[in-house]
Amino acid sequence: MIKVSFAHMGYSYLGFKQLVEDMGFEVVVPASPSPATLDKGVQYAPEFACIPFKTVLGTYVEVLERGANLIITSGGVGPCRAGLYGVLQEKILRDLGYNFEMVIFDPPLTGLWSFFTKLRKILKKAKVSWPAFIDALRRAWTKLKLLDELEQLSTSIRPYEIKRGETTRIFHRCLKIADKARSLKEIEDARQECRGLLLNVQRDPERRPLKIGIIGEIYVLLEPFMNLEIEKTLGEMGAITHRSIYLAQYAKTDVLAHGTEDVRQAAYPYLNKFLGGHGQNSVGETIIYAKNGFDGVVQISPFTCIPEMVAKSILPKVSRDFGIPVLCLNIDEQTGRAGIETRLEAFTDLLRQRREKMEAKRNASLLLRC
Numbered sequence: 001m002i003k004v005s006f007a008h009m010g011y012s013y014l015g016f017k018q019l020v021e022d023m024g025f026e027v028v029v030p031a032s033p034s035p036a037t038l039d040k041g042v043q044y045a046p047e048f049a050c051i052p053f054k055t056v057l058g059t060y061v062e063v064l065e066r067g068a069n070l071i072i073t074s075g076g077v078g079p080c081r082a083g084l085y086g087v088l089q090e091k092i093l094r095d096l097g098y099n100f101e102m103v104i105f106d107p108p109l110t111g112l113w114s115f116f117t118k119l120r121k122i123l124k125k126a127k128v129s130w131p132a133f134i135d136a137l138r139r140a141w142t143k144l145k146l147l148d149e150l151e152q153l154s155t156s157i158r159p160y161e162i163k164r165g166e167t168t169r170i171f172h173r174c175l176k177i178a179d180k181a182r183s184l185k186e187i188e189d190a191r192q193e194c195r196g197l198l199l200n201v202q203r204d205p206e207r208r209p210l211k212i213g214i215i216g217e218i219y220v221l222l223e224p225f226m227n228l229e230i231e232k233t234l235g236e237m238g239a240i241t242h243r244s245i246y247l248a249q250y251a252k253t254d255v256l257a258h259g260t261e262d263v264r265q266a267a268y269p270y271l272n273k274f275l276g277g278h279g280q281n282s283v284g285e286t287i288i289y290a291k292n293g294f295d296g297v298v299q300i301s302p303f304t305c306i307p308e309m310v311a312k313s314i315l316p317k318v319s320r321d322f323g324i325p326v327l328c329l330n331i332d333e334q335t336g337r338a339g340i341e342t343r344l345e346a347f348t349d350l351l352r353q354r355r356e357k358m359e360a361k362r363n364a365s366l367l368l369r370c
């Protein structure tokens with residue numbers, strides 16, 4: 001029996017789980033990463049590998065221990081280390097004695113033929129026809145879009161919640177509802193039900209939340225274990241957050257196409273080259289957040305992530321030129337929740353004071369004009 005597994009990246013695992021099940025495979029659902037997962041990755045990965053590499057490696061060890069024998073993963077195009085992830089992880093796991101197959105999908109635009117050859121191989125294993133696969137893919141894609149929508153809705157509700165933690169509780173209930181929905185109709189019904197549940201959270205409309213953009217490398221942005229639940233923390237501190245990457249949107253703009261033109265154009269005067277990862281996006285997105293009236297931006301980058309290090313060295317100038325405060329957080333295996341929370345608290349205090357000062361200045365100039 002073929003038992004398929006994949007990396008856990010935020011809530012997207014629900015969409016991939018559905019796709020793999022609908023193709024007729026048995027799925028070994030990866031557990032949400034934990035400190036034990038990271039420990040396993042740290043134990044077997046090269047010391048200077050980026051932290052997403054270590055966490056994903058730890059996840060693979062866990063799913064292989066639970067019987068997975070086919071790992072499906074995505075590759076990368078470099079020039080950073082992302083291009084070598086899958087190959088190196090496969091080698092490490094084989095050296096550890098695991099017997100499995102790994103299929104690495106590089107972005108289709110970097111090699112259409114290789115992409116379709118690998119896909120055909122998987123469909124053959126699953127004994128699934130192309131039309132049946134396309135149907136399954138449509139359902140999984142719709143579910144991924146639903147998950148993105150629910151995440152965005154919950155981050156816009158959380159800062160208004162009266163009972164602390166209520167939005168998060170309802171959001172997790174929604175994940176269970178979304179998981180059970182299989183057909184397109186069921187997914188749409190789940191969407192309506194979950195929107196209703198989230199919009200019913202008791203709120204205080206008098207509050208004036210801050211608006212904070214979150215930029216950085218994809219894995220640390222999407223996986224709450226990695227970013228120490230930054231969106232929940234900021235939401236409970238009274239800020240609406242918006243991430244530069246949501247999986248379905250990212251797949252559409254950056255995996256199946258060459259990225260968003262406006263983000264690249266915005267970054268161009270500061271960084272006119274693609275560095276791999278999301279370095280160029282981080283610069284461009286910061287500018288777009290500033291133009292859209294966000295109060296601040298938080299960059300989350302894995303320790304030693306080259307594209308984010310380059311972006312970090314440029315962000316102070318962007319911050320000055322566009323008048324938007326930027327907080328840079330580096331994540332490694334030593335990063336603790338308390339330290340991050342303290343920095344976020346100080347950052348949100350600064351943003352509030354700044355907003356008050358700007359409002360006072362605006363009011364004073366209005367008075368002068370009268």
Ligand code: SF4
Nearest residue numbers: 050080082277305306
């Ligand atoms: S984007 Fe950063 S974290 Fe990801 S592989 Fe490249 S260097 Fe590592």
